[in-house]
Amino acid sequence: xxxxxxxxxxxxxxxxxxxxxxxxxxxxxxxxxxxxxxxxxxxxxxxxxxxxxxxxxxxxxxxxxxxxxxxxxxxxxxxxxxxxxxxxxxxxxxxxxxxxxxxxxxxxxxxxxxxxxxxxxxxxxxxxxxxxxxxxxxxxxxxxxxxxxxxxxxxxxxxxxxxxxxxxxxxxxxxxxxxxxxxxxxxxxxxxxxxxxxxxxxxxxxxxxxxxxxxxxxxxxxxxxxxxxxxxxxxxxxxxxxxxxxxxxxxxxxxxxxxxxxxxxxxxxxxxxxxxxxxxxxxxxxxxxxxxxxxxxxxxxxxxxxxxxxxxxxxxxxxxxxxxxxxxx
Ligand code: RIB
Ligand code: CA
Numbered sequence: 004x005x006x007x008x009x010x011x012x013x014x015x016x017x018x019x020x021x022x023x024x025x026x027x028x029x030x031x032x033x034x035x036x037x038x039x040x041x042x043x044x045x046x047x048x049x050x051x052x053x054x055x056x057x058x059x060x061x062x063x064x065x066x067x068x069x070x071x072x073x074x075x076x077x078x079x080x081x082x083x084x085x086x087x088x089x090x091x092x093x094x095x096x097x098x099x100x101x102x103x104x105x106x107x108x109x110x111x112x113x114x115x116x117x118x119x120x121x122x123x124x125x126x127x128x129x130x131x132x133x134x135x136x137x138x139x140x141x142x143x144x145x146x147x148x149x150x151x152x153x154x155x156x157x158x159x160x161x162x163x164x165x166x167x168x169x170x171x172x173x174x175x176x177x178x179x180x181x182x183x184x185x186x187x188x189x190x191x192x193x194x195x196x197x198x199x200x201x202x203x204x205x206x207x208x209x210x211x212x213x214x215x216x217x218x219x220x221x222x223x224x225x226x227x228x229x230x231x232x233x234x235x236x237x238x239x240x241x242x243x244x245x246x247x248x249x250x251x252x253x254x255x256x257x258x259x260x261x262x263x264x265x266x267x268x269x270x271x272x273x274x275x276x277x278x279x280x281x282x283x284x285x286x287x288x289x290x291x292x293x294x295x296x297x298x299x300x301x302x303x304x305x306x307x308x309x310x311x312x313x314x315x316x317x318x319x320x321x322x323x324x325x326x327x328x329x330x331x332x
Pocket of ligand 2: 015016017019043143261
């Protein structure tokens, strides 16, 4: 039997993170060593609790969860850095009710399992230093924890098989007029990760928006009737409705970003347009702060193994999600 790929998932759970976690766990194709949690969609207190809730839904309390950093490496220390008139809120009070893309708590029973006491950064540093076999990292939120571990010991990159990260946008943005939320929230960490030397596949908004899901797609996803499938479909419907109420609906479709990383690891052909190109992050502190920059000029030769996904196969993506989420009870 082929050896399972060893994964550490770093997430800010988070509605789309929850679907990514369920897909990774239920696929049974990975040896998930741990999940580390980060800030982003919500403070770490909530992203940790939500991660534990998802694992309990799947009966996988054996996967350890390490809480990580609650803010970016240095961004908030730079005066004015977050003051950008075009920053978009992902929640708002409408008619006295909070409408959010990511509710503080996922609609699942309160977790009984406790998170680990070791910090995510120290866990990553220790594990990546000591491992005998390489590990794949799947960051689904701001990459602060991984950036910190790489900053403390850049040599751990040699034990990283690859990094498949959801972040950035080449022709797309969602947090500011130039930047995507995960990279916007910790641009320094994103640059460290992109330049660490291990193979990095960036799954930006361009790819995730090309596989956006509709209400009909959510019904298709739920059809198996398993707990995971129904919960994932409810999250898609919630995201569609929240975007409509918040006023940034994309024709009634929602880009379910994070699971595309996991689906890419399960079957790389779900990505139909992958570029090997040099990547950078704007750290200027102005309107473009946190923007992903990809050098796609003809003839430019990238020196690092950085790849950017520009498009996905929507039908394949939906079928993969529905099939994997149909597992379990
Ligand atoms: O911009 C989309 C990303 O930001 C997703 O990972 C979402 O969960 C949030 O973290
Ligand atoms: Ca996320």
